Amino acid sequence: MLDDLDAVLEEEEQARPAETRRRARGRGGRSAVAFFMSLVLLGLLAGGGWYAYSKVKGFFVDDDYPGPGGAEAIVEIKSGQSATDIGTTLVQQKVVASVDAFTGAAKDNNRSKNIQAGWYKLRVEMKASDALAALLDPKSRWVTKVTLPEGLSYQQTFQKLSEATKIPVAEFEKAAKNPIGLGVDESWFTRTDGKKVDKTDIEGFLYPATYELSPRADATGVLKAIIANFNAEMERLEFVATVQKTRGGISPYQALIVASIAQAEALKDVDMAKVSRVIYNRAYGDFDCKCLGLDSTVNYWLRITGKKVKPSEKLTQADLHNPNNPYNTHDKSGLPPGPIGNPGEVALKGAMNPTNNFPYYYFISIDTKGTMAYGKTGEDHVRNTQLACKNGIPLC
Template sequence: MLDDLDAVLEEEDQPAKSDSPRLSPRGRGGRSAIALFLTLLLFGLLAGGGWYGYTKVKGLFTDEDYSGPGGAEAIVQIKTGQSATEIGTMLFGQKVVASPDAFVAAAKENARSKNIQAGWYKLKVEMKASDALTLLLDPKSRWVTKVTLPEGLTYQQTFQALSKATKIPVAAFEKAGKNPVGLGIDASWFTRSDGKKIDKTDIEGFLYPATYELSPKADATEVLKTIVANFNTQMEQMEFAATVRKSRGGVTPYEALIVASIAQAEALKDVDMAKVSRVIYNRAYGDFDCKCLGLDSTVNYWLRITGKGSKASEHLTNADLHNPKNPYNTHDKKGLPPGPIGNPGQVAIKGAMNPTNNFPYYYFISVDTAGTMAYGKTGEDHAKNVLIACQNGIPLC
């Protein structure tokens, strides 16, 4: 471009040839106009290049950022352990912030930025980075499905509660729940010392009671994996398996989990969990004559999961209590039932791990509506406690 301009200017300085009598000042002015145009064009390019260079240099010292509050909704996921740079890059990729550096700069200026929790959030496209950070620190911006699973629910009741909270069909949870090992339960759990067969598709007992914050985009399998992962964490923290193997004289962790589920169903007060567990161990593994548990709760569990409906103890018939086809009939069948009869909480689990020592009882019963438990060593002791319960309004007589 500079060479072309020089050529034009040199031509302007040359005298007119003698054989060009028609050359006039007007023609000369045309070439001057071209030169002027090229000169202005050159300066324009130089100015534009200077501005481009300025903006590039400016970018080295300031972070590109949006100024407004944002527009359309943007759903983003923050994962556990992500750094500010990783979050900023993700937000930039979803057009929430103008640059990763803008978010990093905002995070550096806010001491609370380290408190961002993992989960899904509702933000907006083209937000000011500091505004995006503020929303990530606001619990109300988290997009989660929260569900509380109380102690003692059966797997069916758990699936119903999960379905209600997540809008995922119960059938999807039933299908996913048929593979406990695939959900994260170690296969070593499915062992027993009494030789009874275990149904390895039975997820009962492994759905730990707690309040869960679930991903709104999770399917049934992912939801159950979250719950099972918490079960595993809780068992590890309580050292459940190691304690049972060391102190329960050959009883396996799975059997102890069954005991915990029964204690959860039978004892209304925390103080009785370890005592009821001891009575169950005494009956199943001690010198109790029939080595049967004789519990209505196990009979009712089978009635419930087979769709027949549970009954109050006073309404259970002899046919119900002594049904030979009921695998959870503990009135006639020795030892523990085939599996847990619900999902026990921490107190019941600890009670099964460490049942009350020096507690030589074989019977227990709630003797009032508050759930006060009485214990007996003999059938005669138990009969007296039943009478007390009847006098206190418990409909057993």
Template sequence: MSDEVGFAFEGVDRARWRHRRPEGPARGIVAVLTVLAIVGVLGGGLWYGGTKLFSAADYAGPGDGEVVVEVKDGDTATDIAGSLVQAGVVKSAAAFVDAAEDNSDSKNIQVGSYILRKQMKAADALLMLLDLKNRNISKVTLPEGITHLQAYDRLAEATGIPVAEFKKAGKDPQKLGVPALWFKRTDGKKVDKANIEGFLYPATYEFARDATATDVLKVIVKNFNAEMAELKFAATVTAELNISPYEALVAASIAQVEALLAKDMAPVARVLYNRAYTGNFPCGCLQLDSTVNYWLRINGKEAKSSEKLLTTEMHDPDNPYRYNAKGMTIGPISNPGEVALKGAMSPPKSKFYFFVTVDQKGAMAYGETYADHERNIQEACKNGIPIC
């Protein structure tokens, strides 16, 4: 779909009046009455010899109130003019077509919904259509790695819809369009079907200003489904990793938070799989501060750096995301983007069970044994990473 409207000034003949000698008084009167009748019906202008004799019917003022007008793909100047007349924005179609013909920027009007005023001067209405600030949309960017609660805060700020309404609408992800296949696991753990975490795909979105919280979340989930289909995520992880799509989504959400650099997201995902599924990691758990911090965040508490986390917080038996919980974490801890998702679906093969950030740029080092991990930690300490 083109973002610009293709104008053709159709429907308004620029009055190529033929100049003929009158054939008597009666014929001249009839001709004048005919012309005036046409002008009255069309509300348009009358041209003679390239000179405009009468102006198209137009409002004089800036207008008032609010009205929504839709510009559709393929609309001509006449189409838009008709919509404006019907909405009560301009007085005549001809006035808007005149304004569009006089303004070379009119070809740049973009497809979309606009908030205009009623009873406007046609030229002013044109300028409002050219100003994207008048589009009937709310625009918001959801970055990679934020939680659903952080997403709700951003959405509420952009749309004016209360956070409480997003929380209510988000309690049933399947009604929002998340397919049932995402609520199954192969490791025996039960999926919380009321948990929308992981399904709010990071991107920049535009929403109609009259959209509800449900409308907004449905758009985001629809994008999630489209991206997963494009990546062939579900089919790939099921066939190549022998795990459910949901478990891979969990891994992607953790890699998104743990890895600072894009190149580390896939290797981190492999470490998670090695710990959770191989049976070669002593506790068969993930032992991650990030999952503990997620639990703190969604319960209204501040996340803490590794050295400040209390043992009681890390091993809280009421926390399903606790440090020593068996297997892959119970649910996503963020909303991962494309790089993290690709890393989780196609991680490089390795025997690594440990990773740690080792420099100020965020690069990671990996180890097979705890002795390897300790050496990497010492390197990190030398580089000023506060983990010692």
């Protein structure tokens, strides 16, 4: 019966002159139709027409599922989406029955603007208000959370990412071969000291932080998210502009290398800028050999070539002076080919703004707490080394 009524109404509407139809729509036409439908509804109910009521009730009330919902539905909410956008997404995945039901629930809940972007585990055929409550519940968010500490090498980073995401390390290694494609600006791969830069080296660009990763992301997507954060942090720190303005011709990439070394060598934040200054003094100052003489760079090469990392006292002369090791800073002058890890904010700031009026060429940890001592001469360094040995550092 109701279908016949719908057909009659449609025919009558189309038969009316266009101008009349426009006036009806422009001056509460829907209200007039609603009044008519109310009369029809009352008549149908009087005749026991519950089926008919179920057919027309959507004219008065937004379609909504009774809940609580059935099968699991994975939904992505994107940054900047409005309530209508979110409602549309939920309807498309059959989570809610109508956009209006969801937007209505959102209007009634002053917390609805707090919905965060991300992936959510919901259910099909949920009541709109229940779906909204789930989107506001942090427990409903489906994310892969991983913390990357300061100073990890790219290999160590890939291992942590693999453990968190269950994506094989090999896939991260493959994706990492194109840092520029992942979002690293090509201008980063520039040096002013004449040394060649490897544009396939992702080391230094995997910014240490806690990441909430999309559970649907592949290795490329994960690395793109991390590189995007690196770019944002560099912009926030004004790293490139500061280095170009203050470091006397040293490129941002060279400063990134210095930051990675300071991260590896200094155990305390207070020493990051001081160690950075010593590195600059040795590589670009008046130091005779222009060599850094660091064990950390030697160990980095051992690590990335699959060999065992050794404490300084166990590094052999063959290790320290291996001519085939490009990270041999005992014999090779200047900075190594690239970063030796991924520095954090404090180390980056130290490389940007190294301690001024600090004419030292040597540093060493002199106790188990990581306290650093600095020397201007080789004799100073010998005395500091003896002090370290006295304090239990196994160097002598």
